[in-house]
Amino acid sequence: MSVISRIAPPKEACAHCGAPVAPPAQYCCEGCEAAHGLVAGMGLDAFYRRRSAADGALRPETVPPVPLAGAAVAEGPGLWRLDLMVSGLRCGACVWLVEQALAAEPDMLSARAALTTRRLTLRWRGEQARAEEFAALLARLGFRAVPFSPACLRAADDAEMRSLVRALGIAAFGAMNVMLVSVAVWVGEDMGAETRALMHWLAALIGLPTIALAGLPFYRSALAALRAWRTNMDVAISLGVLATAAMSLSEAWRNGPFTWFDGATTLLALLLAGRLLDRTARGRAGRAVAELIALQDGTVRRLNGEGRAMDVPAGAVLAGDRILLAAGERLRLDAVLEGTPGLFDLAATTGESLPRPIAVGEALLAGAINMGGPAVLRVTAAAAEGSLAATARLLEQAAEIRGRFVTLADKAARLYVPTVLVVATATFLGWWLWAGLGWQAALVPAVAALIVTCPCGLAIAVPAVQVVTVGALFRRGVLVTSPTALERLAEVDRVVLDKTGTLTTGTPRLLPGDWTPEVLRAAAGLARGSRHPLARALLAACPDAPLRTDATEHPGQGMTACNARLGSARFCGVTEAGSDPTLWFTEAGSAPVAFRFADTLRPDAREAVAALRALGLPVEILSGDAPGAVAKVARELGIETWEGGAIPEAKLAHVAELRLAGQRPLMVGDGINDAGALALAHAAVAAPGAQDIAQGAADLALRGEALMALPEAIHAARRAQCLAKQNITFSLAYNLVAVPAAVAGLVTPLGAAAVMASSSLIVILNALRAERPARWTR
Amino acid sequence: MDSLILLVPVALALGLLGLGGFLWALRTGQYEDLDGAGARILFDDTKTERHPTP
Numbered sequence: 001m002s003v004i005s006r007i008a009p010p011k012e013a014c015a016h017c018g019a020p021v022a023p024p025a026q027y028c029c030e031g032c033e034a035a036h037g038l039v040a041g042m043g044l045d046a047f048y049r050r051r052s053a054a055d056g057a058l059r060p061e062t063v064p065p066v067p068l069a070g071a072a073v074a075e076g077p078g079l080w081r082l083d084l085m086v087s088g089l090r091c092g093a094c095v096w097l098v099e100q101a102l103a104a105e106p107d108m109l110s111a112r113a114a115l116t117t118r119r120l121t122l123r124w125r126g127e128q129a130r131a132e133e134f135a136a137l138l139a140r141l142g143f144r145a146v147p148f149s150p151a152c153l154r155a156a157d158d159a160e161m162r163s164l165v166r167a168l169g170i171a172a173f174g175a176m177n178v179m180l181v182s183v184a185v186w187v188g189e190d191m192g193a194e195t196r197a198l199m200h201w202l203a204a205l206i207g208l209p210t211i212a213l214a215g216l217p218f219y220r221s222a223l224a225a226l227r228a229w230r231t232n233m234d235v236a237i238s239l240g241v242l243a244t245a246a247m248s249l250s251e252a253w254r255n256g257p258f259t260w261f262d263g264a265t266t267l268l269a270l271l272l273a274g275r276l277l278d279r280t281a282r283g284r285a286g287r288a289v290a291e292l293i294a295l296q297d298g299t300v301r302r303l304n305g306e307g308r309a310m311d312v313p314a315g316a317v318l319a320g321d322r323i324l325l326a327a328g329e330r331l332r333l334d335a336v337l338e339g340t341p342g343l344f345d346l347a348a349t350t351g352e353s354l355p356r357p358i359a360v361g362e363a364l365l366a367g368a369i370n371m372g373g374p375a376v377l378r379v380t381a382a383a384a385e386g387s388l389a390a391t392a393r394l395l396e397q398a399a400e401i402r403g404r405f406v407t408l409a410d411k412a413a414r415l416y417v418p419t420v421l422v423v424a425t426a427t428f429l430g431w432w433l434w435a436g437l438g439w440q441a442a443l444v445p446a447v448a449a450l451i452v453t454c455p456c457g458l459a460i461a462v463p464a465v466q467v468v469t470v471g472a473l474f475r476r477g478v479l480v481t482s483p484t485a486l487e488r489l490a491e492v493d494r495v496v497l498d499k500t501g502t503l504t505t506g507t508p509r510l511l512p513g514d515w516t517p518e519v520l521r522a523a524a525g526l527a528r529g530s531r532h533p534l535a536r537a538l539l540a541a542c543p544d545a546p547l548r549t550d551a552t553e554h555p556g557q558g559m560t561a562c563n564a565r566l567g568s569a570r571f572c573g574v575t576e577a578g579s580d581p582t583l584w585f586t587e588a589g590s591a592p593v594a595f596r597f598a599d600t601l602r603p604d605a606r607e608a609v610a611a612l613r614a615l616g617l618p619v620e621i622l623s624g625d626a627p628g629a630v631a632k633v634a635r636e637l638g639i640e641t642w643e644g645g646a647i648p649e650a651k652l653a654h655v656a657e658l659r660l661a662g663q664r665p666l667m668v669g670d671g672i673n674d675a676g677a678l679a680l681a682h683a684a685v686a687a688p689g690a691q692d693i694a695q696g697a698a699d700l701a702l703r704g705e706a707l708m709a710l711p712e713a714i715h716a717a718r719r720a721q722c723l724a725k726q727n728i729t730f731s732l733a734y735n736l737v738a739v740p741a742a743v744a745g746l747v748t749p750l751g752a753a754a755v756m757a758s759s760s761l762i763v764i765l766n767a768l769r770a771e772r773p774a775r776w777t778r
Numbered sequence: 779m780d781s782l783i784l785l786v787p788v789a790l791a792l793g794l795l796g797l798g799g800f801l802w803a804l805r806t807g808q809y810e811d812l813d814g815a816g817a818r819i820l821f822d823d824t825k826t827e828r829h830p831t832p
Contacts, residue, residue, distance in 0.1 A: 091817065092814065092816070092817020092818065092820065092821070093817075095814055095817060095818070096817075096821050113814070114810060114811035114814050115811055115813040115814030115817065116810065116811045116812060116813045116814060117810070117811065162804065162809075165804055165809060166801065166804055169797060169800045169801065169804070170797065173793055173794075173796070173797040173800075176793070177789070177790060177793050180786075180789060181786075195782075198782075202786060206790070
């Protein structure tokens with residue numbers, strides 16, 4: 001599609017990344033201009049004609065480089081291999097560009113990118129350190145590369161998935177070839193008894209190994225369930241398939257009219273196909289989440305005795321080690337600040353929306369971002385004992401509780417398995433003892449009843465709906481990772497929202513004030529030299545302000561240049577009034593000017609809260625930020641229940657309280673401080689841009705910027721639950737006709753096949769209705 | 779009946795050949811990147827026509 005349609009970006013779009021720009025300009029930023037030049041210089045500009053989408057995602061950004069050389073593995077003397085996860089691979093054209101650009105590097109032996117897994121495998125001859133050059137080249141093109149993390153590997157290298165595909169291949173082969181002989185028996189009524197016997201044994205020859213091999217995924221799951229004294233759908237399937245195989249063998253033995261190997265193998269093939277689709281849909285979401293998490297991975301810069309810095313994995317750092325944290329970098333371990341006072345953004349650990357000055361000796365939790373200059377810290381706990389590890393342990397416990405959730409399909413199976421067993425046994429005994437048939441002949445209607453009760457339709461009823469819903473949600477930027485997430489999401493009766501980063505964008509925006517454009521321009525020029533969120537917000541309001549080269553930063557206070565100052569009220573010598581975060585700007589000979597900011601709500605926050613209410617869900621805010629800031633947001637959104645200043649433990653306790661009161665809360669959050677509450681809630685959603693640990697604690701993750709996806713996901717989950725119930729009811733209703741016929745001995749293998757196929761088809765067609773978008777998005 | 783003795787083994791052998799091919803493709807990782815494989819057949823072989831970086 002990407003090549004055939006040849007979509008060129010519209011005229012007003014950046015020539016490299018496709019972001020909208022003002023008409024005379026060709027590029028949205030310097031990075032894009034350089035990238036475009038680089039691509040054209042290598043003769044690869046066909047890329048721009050070939051790609052299918054350009055939405056601004058390919059903008060080269062300056063992010064702290066992740067050291068990669070250590071991840072390269074030696075494959076021989078001077079031969080290196082490196083697996084990278086490349087973020088931004090969208091279509092075939094991106095794969096082409098990345099491969100061609102890297103293949104042009106001298107000494108590169110092979111560069112191969114996989115679009116499904118975002119995995120790039122490089123092999124080269126020469127120095128290990130070349131890895132950094134390759135990553136830098138990718139970064140200049142607008143792709144971010146990080147080492148392929150274990151989480152990515154787990155998501156990509158799915159052994160279970162491969163065994164399912166193998167089983168499906170075997171089952172499909174077996175089903176088709178058994179049909180070859182079965183159809184001959186069905187239509188060949190004038191066939192001699194010997195020929196029929198030959199046909200039966202041929203069917204057994206193909207059918208038995210197929211049933212033994214292809215059914216393994218079901219037998220394993222059924223055995224695990226039975227060991228725990230439970231029944232699930234796989235018990236029903238295993239029972240049906242194995243009983244059919246045994247009965248067919250006995251029929252072949254006594255040369256009865258029909259064997260049923262075709263039914264058993266077709267059933268396996270159909271169910272395996274359904275299961276594979278289910279895995280594929282969730283695997284795609286799982287890989288996307290692993291990608292988001294991998295982008296946050298990184299190393300720690302440890303200082304040795306002589307003060308030399310070395311990059312080491314976070315796990316290798318011990319308590320008492322000193323580490324160096326660059327400006328803009330995230331702290332990965334608990335530590336206390338040494339050396340000079342600094343400025344840290346604690347939004348991920350406490351939910352505070354603005355950075356706070358930190359004094360020397362003050363403790364910081366992992367997750368804080370350094371907003372000042374380079375800082376030296378002393379680690380207080382190794383990774384395995386720190387606050388992140390404690391949260392991770394909490395998540396494990398919560399996951400165990402969540403694992404006990406009984407799905408709709410399991411509930412149906414609990415009723416279904418004993419019922420069909422009773423019916424089958426009664427049929428067998430009835431024909432054998434009461435009607436006086438031989439035991440082998442009596443076995444036929446009994447097993448026919450077992451297989452005609454359609455474990456097929458019933459087993460596909462729920463997964464079919466889930467596959468369609470998970471796929472539809474994926475396209476709208478909602479990643480469903482847990483297999484029971486949709487069912488739990490459909491049941492929630494209350495929504496608890498975090499504020500910073502969830503309801504708000506987490507980045508402040510300049511409010512209108514009484515300053516002139518010239519003053520704004522001068523102040524923004526000064527702000528260009530700082531990483532402070534307020535300075536960045538000021539620059540965002542006047543992006544073309546020239547850089548003041550003589551500006552110096554005083555971390556936590558402000559910027560100075562010549563006789564101009566930009567910073568806090570105290571730094572500029574003003575006595576402040578007002579609650580909004582404010583930057584003051586003074587210049588010799590003029591009165592100080594105030595730039596006020598507000599953490600802005602996501603554009604669709606109001607709409608999303610209204611939609612949640614329309615779904616009948618009460619909404620509340622639970623935030624770690626100052627009560628004043630929380631109250632303001634609550635007022636704007638018309639939310640009556642809110643709580644501010646909540647530490648992570650308080651958030652956890654609040655959710656636990658709701659659960660004890662018998663409610664089923666949905667928690668939506670993004671920070672490390674939300675992780676515990678996310679894990680404990682009945683269902684949990686990670687907000688756009690959430691921290692890795694929050695992503696791991698949640699069942700669903702929102703990608704993109706829109707909060708509106710949340711009510712849409714709940715609506716879709718409820719719809720899915722409704723359709724799944726319809727499907728189960730339908731399958732059971734089908735049995736009201738099929739079972740009496742089977743018990744009466746009227747069903748032939750051909751009839752059973754027709755019943756099985758038609759019920760599955762109807763269930764799948766009904767599931768396809770889940771694709772339709774929610775009512776309010778039409 | 780005679781024809782069956784020949785035709786059934788032939789049909790089965792052909793089917794097994796297909797199954798073997800599928801299992802080989804699976805083991806050599808040809809199902810790993812289905813999205814990429816679809817786009818890849820449309821790539822030109824551009825290695826020859828590239829002009830050097832200025």
